[in-house]
Amino acid sequence: MIYLDHNATTPPLPEVIEAVTECLRSGWGNPSSKHGFGQQARSALAQARAEVAALAGAQPVEVVFTSGATEANHHALSGALARSGAAPRVLLSATEHSGFMKAAMRLREVGIAVELLPVDGEGRLQPGALATALAEPAALLSVMAANNETGVLQPVADIAAQARAAGVPFHVDATQMAGKLPLDFAGWGADLMSMSAHKFGGPKGCGALIVRKGLNWPPLLSGQQERGRRGGTENMPGIAGFAVAARAARATMQPDGLRLGALRDTLEAALRETLPGLTVFGAAAPRLPNTLMLAITGLSADRVLDCLERQGIFASSGAACSSGGTEASHVLRAMGVPAADALGAVRLSLGRGNDAEQIARVVQTLSSLAPQQPLAAAAATTH
Template identity: 55%
Template sequence: MIYLDHNATTEPAPEAIVEMVDAMERAWANPSSMHVPGQAARSLLADARTRVARFLGCAGAELVFTSGATESNTMAILGALAARRAEGRTRLLLSAVEHPGLLALAARLEAEGVPVSRIPVDRQGRIDLAAAQALLGPDVAVISVMGANNETGVRMPLAELQALARGCGAWLHVDATQLVAKAPLHFATSGIELMSVSAHKLHGPKGVGALLVRKGLALPSLLNGRQERQRRGGTENTPGIAGFAAACDRAAMTLADDIARMAALRDRLQAELLRTLPAVHVYGAQAERLPNTLCVRFGPLHSDPVLGKLERAGVMVSSGAACTAAGTAPSHVLLAMGETAEQAQSGIRFSLGRDTTAAEIEATVAAVYRAVGPMLGAAGLAVPEFSTSPQPALADAMAA
């Protein structure tokens, strides 16, 4: 199996599994308890908080452990709207290409009477900063954007958005789920007020994440309780948090090298697909993208049969189109980028990981050609005979 769906989730790192098992065996007590076993769990929690905060570039007191980015996003949006209502700031501003979970929250709030504005993106998937500026006003409580899009990998102009937010007095919330371990993150120097992350995107466990809250912000809790400085009630998931910390430690050790390797492999995959097949469209090709992400459309081919053929060939990738009871719904991201409904059902996302190898990329190119070539031929496109690239073998190029 060649796994190229790391934007969906990553395999837990061995270090994370070891620390989670150790936490379940050694620090299984409630960290709120005052007895010796409880204090052992509290000590583990404090140590993990320090390590995660160090990786994310924030103070430990700014870190609120949650069940993952969906909860963190909800806590950030609802909290910001509640905290700023007395100032007359009631409007939510977000991009048109946010994660479906956050868009669903926005739709719910809109149905409840909360003003919501959506920032369009251009053909490359980049936020339209002029449109964002035009939508700003003294009633905006919070601007919420992804640091990088999960489908296309297109990165958003966070520094420019932060400047716009500060200029109108709005808070900026960044869903950094896809940025973590694929780009340097330093919350302290970013100027961002709120940031969401998930552990399972950087080889940690599912069911744990964090919301980073800038010091001095009075953010109401989503779940009431005394845990997490009364900002997030509920007994802390100590095994998950321990695994989160181990994953952060592991990512910090090789972050720069991992980013460079993934970018080189992604670029080679893109170049080889463009070389070997006709009518390959690369989404966000002119934009700054995550180093590991390649989203393409193979001519007029619908994503479903392509995904099926690749899975049977042992290559695990995904589509941005959503499965519904009525069939496949177009990707809202590709629609926002100006694609037709048919085209928006055709996107295929390859998302590499830090352990992806050059040999896997070469095998993927061959598998895609065998799966997609005949389908493009049947659609009337001229498909060249497959040949090994005249460029140096990828493994040799990486070594050089």
């Protein structure tokens, strides 16, 4: 198997599996309990919080453990509304994760203004549009640090500075960047930041919302845990795995990034040579080193993915499935990509298990599609 869907989820690291298993076996105490066994769990929780904070570029006190990035994003959104006055506005980039986008858009049903900020053809926020949006009060500005489909990076520090000058709380969704590129919550100047463990070798069902020290952010789930910021007994096995994954990411991020970036560039260059009319989305913008989103002229994403899977290669499309059929990626549509082209988009996202031999097999498999492209088929018919 060649797995090229690491932006969807990653295989848990062996040491993460060991940490989760050991916690289930002997570290299952409740951190809120006053007895010795509970205090052992509390100590482990504090150590894990420090590991996650180190990966985030934050202070341990700023880490609020959640069930994942979805909860963290909703916490950011709900807290903003709870803090705001009458007629709040919420600002999102037009390329946010579809789940968060849908949650925000539902707010329009109750009279809350939700504004989608336009991006350019590479998927980067348009500075003029951001400045215009921030000229009026808003409850929250939320932007992904790295897009989950294209891998395109946003200038987070610049956006944070503009939001801070306007007095607008700024939430950065760092779910895709975490473990791939360094995070700098403190240096960026963000107010809130979301993370998820399973995107970089950790367990599913565990994430964090980083909340700037001194910022009073209302909880999504009330309770005494997490200093009153997130109710519910902490998921200690998940948190233990999260901490181990965070420590491993800090140790391997730089060499992994260089290696995966070289593999991605090799893959992209080889496909450009063998597939006429290949489109790479976001190619001119800074991107995650592991991510390549492309379309092959005249071929649907389903056709490309079927070709890959028949060779044991697993990737994903940039389209969303619904009861009414297949919808083109909202990310690509926001970038100005025609719907017909967006429906052909395929995402290849590399990870630690991929190597040069696998990439060569991917190139060989995708190159076999060249004769099936309309121009090639037409040429074969006329000769």
